[in-house]
Amino acid sequence: MEYCVTTKNNDSWYIGTNDFDLFKADKTEAIMFQGNGYLGIRATAEERNLNERRDMFVAGTFDAFNDEVTELPNLPDLLNMEIVINQRAFSLSTGLIENYHKHLNLKNGELVRSFDWLIDGNRISFKFSRFVSMSDVHLFVSKLEITSDQSDLSIKLNSGIDGQYSNSGTQHLVEGDKRLFDGKILQMQEKTQQTNIGFAFNVTQKAYIDEVLLKVKPNIRMDRRQIFDEYNVDLTKGEKFTFVKYANVYTTIDNDVGHDTISDISMDAIKRSSLLNYDELLNKSTNAWNINVWQRSLISIDSDDVKPQVAINFARYQLAANTPKDSRMNIGAKGLTGEGYKGHTFWDTEIYMLPYFTFTMPEMARNLLKYRYLGLDGARKKAKANGYWGAQFPWESAWSTDGEMTPPWGSVDIVTGKPMRILSGSLEQHITSDVVIAVMQYLSITKDERFAEEMGYEIILDAAKFWASRLEWDPARKKFVIDNVIGPDEYKEHIDNSAFTNYTAFWCIQKAIAVVGLLRNSNPEIYNELNLRLKLDDAYQDWISKVDLIFLPKPNEFDVIPEDDTYLQKKIIETTQYQSDGGHAKIFKDYNLQQINDLQVTKQADVLLLVFLFEDLFSDDIKLANWNYYEPKTTHDSSLSFSTHSILASDLNLADKAYDYFERACEVDLGTGVGKSAQGLHMASIGGIWNMIVEGFGGIRVLDGQLRIEPHLPSKWNSLHFEINWHGSLLKIDVYKDTFQVSVLGDAITFINHNEIYHVAANSKIEIPISIEVNVED
C-alpha cells in the first residue's frame, strides 16, 4: 500500500507532504480539503499557482447556467494572500524552497504549510495555518507568519475576496455590492443567476509585528468581482510578522439565520469572530470536532502499519467535512471537494455512506434520509412523466425538491459529432430500491419509529408502487419482468432483467406488503392517513397479485446468477489488463461501449453487490460461485467496486483478497495515482473504508432486522476496536486474533454469531471465540 501523503512522526492523525510539485498539486488539494459540511475549501495555496483548482463551495447552493442542469457554484476565493517581499512577488516557483512541510491535522482540520524561501541571498521563513470552523460553520480563519533572521523585509500583502473564479469557465454568480464597513470589514455580495440565492462574504484582517497589533490602515483595492486590503509593512531583521484573516460566508438559504439580512448578520458575525484570536477560534472548532465526530464512535486498529488507521481517520474526517446537516441537501459524489459530478447526489449516499452514519451518528443518517422524503414530490413527478405510479427517485439529484438532475446529454461523440445521450437518468432505476434499502437499514438499526411514521413508511410504500407499475408481463415466461434498464454494471445499457434490479424491486414490494400488514394491525390511524393519500388498499392488492410472479434470475447449474438475460451468453475475454485503480477506463482503449456491451466484462460489483446486500437470499456456495465467476470479469472502473469486493471476500473468508481490495479502496484517493482526485474525492469509496473495516473485518451486518457480528481480523492487524449504535445502545467491539468482545453501554441487546443468538445484558460485556474456516483462494 502506497500513499501520496505521509504522516507526521507516524501519527495517524496527520497527513501531508514534505515535497511539492506544482504540476501535480490537484490531487493533494482534494485530499487535504477542509470543510464542515456547510462550507468546503480545497487545499490550494494562499498564493496562486498554475494548474491549481481553487474551489470553494457551500452545500446546497445549486444554480443552473443557461439550460444546463444545476451544479454547485464555485464561490469567490477567500484564501488568497498575494505577497511581495523586497519587491519580489512570492511564488513557490521563484527562488528556492527548503524545509517544505504541508500537513492536515485530521483531528481538527487545521492545515499548516511551512517552508523557507531563499531569494536574493535571503532566507525567509513562512508559515501558513488555517481552518474551516466546525463550531461556526460560516467561519474560515487563516494565519500567515513571516520572519527572517538575515535581513529587514519590506512586505506588501494583498488579501481579500476574489470572485473571478468560476466552474471551469462557467459563472453562476452575479456580482452585487462590494463594501467596506467600519474601515475594516470587506464585504462582497453576490447571487446566483437563475436560483437567486444570495451570498455575503466578509473578510476582516489583522497584522502584527511580534504580537503587537499594527495600527496601519490598509489601502482598499477594488476591481471587478474583487475587493482587497493592501498592507505595507516594514519588518526589522528577527521580528515576526503575523497576519490573521477572518472570513465568513452566509447565504439566503441558510437555515440558521434570517435571509433578508445576511449582509448585516454576516458582518456582525465577522466582527464577533475577530474579537478572538486564531488559537481561541481553533480551540472552539477542535472541541466541536471532538464532540460532533471523534467522541461519537471510536475506531482504532492495532497494526505495525499506520496506514490503515490513517485511512479510517481520513475517511471519517472527510465524511464529517463533506456531509451537510441540512436535510434539504445531501452528500455529493465528490462531496464539496471538487467540481466533479456538479455536487450531485447518487446512490453512493445510500449504499456506500449511510452505513457509517446510521451506525454511528443516526441523526445525520436521518437528515440524509429526510432529504429523500423531501424529494418524494420530484420522484413522483418523474414516475408520472415516465408513465408509472408512486415515486421513482432521481438518479442524480441536487436540491432536494428539484427532481431528476442527470444531464440529458453528455459529451459529443467526437467521431460522429453527435452528442451522446446520458441514459442513467432514465434507465438506472435501481436507485429507488437503494433508497429503500437505506431506509430499512436505518429503521433496523435505530428503531426510530417516529421517522418511520413521519417519513420512512411513505418512502417504502411509494417506492413499491413505482416498482409494481414498472413490471411488465412476459407471456412466454409467465412472469413479470423488468426490461430496458442499466444495473450497477454501467457497461451494459438497455438490458433486460438485471438481477440486481429485479431482486431489489421484488424486495421493495415485499417490504411494502409487510409495512401495510404492520400498520393495519398496529397503527390504523397512520394507515388510514397514508391510504387516503397513497391509495394503499389498491396498491396492496396490486402487490399481492404480482409479487410472487416477479422474475428473479436464478442461479444456473454452476450456481451463477446471470447479471441479466443475456450476459452469460456473451463472449468472455481476459480482463486482467483492464483492471483499474478505480478510475481510468483502460478497456476503452481497445473497445468502444457497443463492443463492451457484447462481452462478459463488468464495470463494478453488480451481482456481487446483490449477494452482499441480500446475503440471506443466497447460500454461501452460491456466493462463492458468483465471486469466482464475476470477480475476474470485473474491471473496477468505478471506485464503488473495491469496498463491496473486500467485504464480500471477508464474508467468504478470502482473507488475502479482502485485504487487497481494502488497500486498493484506500488508494483510490490516498494512493499515488496522478490526477485521480483532481475533480474531487470519491466519497463512496471513502464511505467504503468504514464499511470494509466494520462490516467486512468487523463482520457487522443487519440481517432481516437482526444484528450479526462475525469478525474477520486481517492477519496484519493485532486487534481492531470500534463502536456502533444498536437500538439506542452503544456497542464497543474489540476484535482480537482469536476472540472478540462486545461491550454494551445502555439497554440489553441480542446479536447473532454463526447462527447462534447471543444476549448481552444492559451495560455488560461478552467475549466470544473466533473460528473461521478459510476458503482456498485462487
Next chain:
Amino acid sequence: MEYCVTTKNNDSWYIGTNDFDLFKADKTEAIMFQGNGYLGIRATAEERNLNERRDMFVAGTFDAFNDEVTELPNLPDLLNMEIVINQRAFSLSTGLIENYHKHLNLKNGELVRSFDWLIDGNRISFKFSRFVSMSDVHLFVSKLEITSDQSDLSIKLNSGIDGQYSNSGTQHLVEGDKRLFDGKILQMQEKTQQTNIGFAFNVTQKAYIDEVLLKVKPNIRMDRRQIFDEYNVDLTKGEKFTFVKYANVYTTIDNDVGHDTISDISMDAIKRSSLLNYDELLNKSTNAWNINVWQRSLISIDSDDVKPQVAINFARYQLAANTPKDSRMNIGAKGLTGEGYKGHTFWDTEIYMLPYFTFTMPEMARNLLKYRYLGLDGARKKAKANGYWGAQFPWESAWSTDGEMTPPWGSVDIVTGKPMRILSGSLEQHITSDVVIAVMQYLSITKDERFAEEMGYEIILDAAKFWASRLEWDPARKKFVIDNVIGPDEYKEHIDNSAFTNYTAFWCIQKAIAVVGLLRNSNPEIYNELNLRLKLDDAYQDWISKVDLIFLPKPNEFDVIPEDDTYLQKKIIETTQYQSDGGHAKIFKDYNLQQINDLQVTKQADVLLLVFLFEDLFSDDIKLANWNYYEPKTTHDSSLSFSTHSILASDLNLADKAYDYFERACEVDLGTGVGKSAQGLHMASIGGIWNMIVEGFGGIRVLDGQLRIEPHLPSKWNSLHFEINWHGSLLKIDVYKDTFQVSVLGDAITFINHNEIYHVAANSKIEIPISIEVNVED
C-alpha cells in the same frame, strides 16, 4: 523618453523585449497585441503563466451578463500549447531561461518569441512564431520549433481550444458542440447567453520532424469547454520538431458568410488554410498589411532618436489592428486589446482617432461614421427618453443600434456602501457635438457628397435638433443656457454652461442652419425627403430663433474663457504633484470627488480642446492666455489630454512643451509605467500620436472647410515626411528645418499658410519657407 520595449537593431518596425518578468507581463501583452480589426489576441504566451490576461475578442460580438451592460466576451483561447519535455512541464518559471527574445514585427504583425530552456542539464531551444492574418480575418496561425543539440527529447504537446476563460470571472458563452472532423479538425461551437451570437472555433495541427510531416494520430482530450489534441513525439538529438497550429473563428454576425452554416464554412476554411504552410500564409498577410495599411500613406521621421518613428509605426499598426471594417461596430476605447471599458466606443473615435482615418483611409472613416448613422435610432430614443428632440448620441456605445451602454451604476463608494451613479451616460452630452465635428471634418477633407446625402446631413440635422431642444432659457441672462452637464473635464459633475459644451452646441446648430440653406438651394429633393422625416422647416425656425441667443462663455479680462459658470471662482491649489502619466489619479489620494469639484483643477484638455478644435473662433492671444491659465491646472488624469496639449503647444510655438507632451503621449502605452496597459491600450492616445505629428508638428488643419499647412518641426528632428488625402488628391508633405514641400498627386488643390492662399497644380509640387515666431515658455 523611455520605452518599456526595445527595437531590434534600431529598426523602428520591431518592438520587443529581451527580458521577461512574469509578474509584469500584462503591459507588454497589450503592446504586442495582434489583430486585424475583426479578431484580436493579446500577446500572452502559448504556455500559461500566472498574472497573464489571456484575452481574445471578435469585434462587435457584444453580450450582456445578467442585467449588466453589454461587453465583448473573452473568447476561447486558441494560443494554448502545453508542453512537457522528458516528463518536465515546460514553464518559464522552472529551470533557467537564456537568450530570451520576444519581438513584434509591426510591418506584418508577426510575433516571434525564442529562448533556450536549461533544464535537468539540457539546453533546449524554443521558437514560437504566430500571426493574426490580415488577408483572412478569421485566421490565426502559430508555429512552434523545438530543438536540442545535447540530448534526445520526449515531447508531449497538448494544443487545441480552451474555453475556460472569462471576462474577469464573468462568462458570456454557452458551450455548444465539440467535434472532431476528418480525424484532424477540432471544432468547438459556443453562443452568447443573451444576444445569441454563435461562434465556431476550429483548430487543425501538423507536426514535423526536420520538415517531414509526422503521420502520428494525436489523442483527443476533451473536458468542459475544452478540446485538445495530445501529441507524443520522440526527437533525436539535433533534430528539429516543428508544430504548426491553424486556428480560425467565425460568428453568426459575420457579414462575409452565411450565418446558419458557420460550422461547415469555418471547417472548410480551416481545411483550405491548412493546405498552405506557415510562411505562405504569412506572406499573404504581409501583402495585405502593405496594401491595406502601409502603402496607403507614408509617415517618416528623420531623427537620431528612433523612438518617435517607433511610436508612429506602433500607432498605425494598432489603429489598423483594432479598427473593424464593419460599420455595425466601432473602435473600443481599448480596441480589442483588453477588457477595459468592455469594448465600448466613446468620443475617443471621433475626436482622437478619426483624423488619421479621414486623412489617410477615408473609406475606413466612412465606416466609422456610418456606425453613428446606424446608431441614429438609438440616439433618437435616448433624446426622447430624456425629453428632447432629435438625436442624442450615447456616451458609451457597443453594437451600433443598441443605444446608450454606459453602466448606470459604478463601483460602490466603499465608505458609505452605496453604489455610485455613473453620470457620464446622462450628463456628458458633448458626445453629440463630437460626432458632428467628425462628420464635418470628413466632409471637408473628402468632399464625399454621397455620404453627406445618405447619412451625414441627417446626423448633423438631428444633432442640432437635440441641442436646440436641450437649451434652457435663463431669464436673468436673457440667454439660452445649458445647465447640468459634464464637460471634457470629468472632475466636474453637474456644471452649468460648460464652455466646450455650449460652443459646440452653438456650432452644431450653425452647421445645421447652413446645411438647410445649402439643401434648399441646391438639393430640394433631398431637403424635402429629410423635411418630411425630420420636420426640418419647424426645426429651422427653432434654430434661427435660438442660435444667436445661446450663452457662449466669453473670455474674461485676462482673456481666460471660464470652463463653466463657477470654475474661475473656485480655490486654486498647486497641481504639479498631481500631474499624471495619463493614468493613476494621484489627486484622489488627497481629495475626494466632492472636494475636487470645488477646486480649479482640470482632469484633461477642456477649454484648451475647445480653442484647438475651434481655433478660428479665438485669437492667438486668447489661445495663449488660456494655455497659460489651464495648462498648469491640468492633471492629465485622462490619457486623452497629452495630444491636445502637444498640438496646441505646436500651434502656439511652444516647441519644448509640444515635444514634451508628444513624448508623454507616446509613453502612455509604450512607456515604463507598470500596469498601465493591463486593461488594454489607450486607443485615443494612440490616435493622438498621429495627430501630434501631422496636425501638430506637420501643422495640418481644416479651417472652415479649408486646408491649412503650417509645420513646426521639432528641433530634434531633421525632417518629417507624411502623406494625406485632400479632396481626392494625395498630398505628400516634406518638412525640413527651414522649408516644407507639398507634392500633389491628383487634381490641383489650395491650402493656407500664414493667411496666404497657395495653389498647387495637378501632379506638381510647391516649396514654402518656414518662419516661426517662438513664444517664450514658462
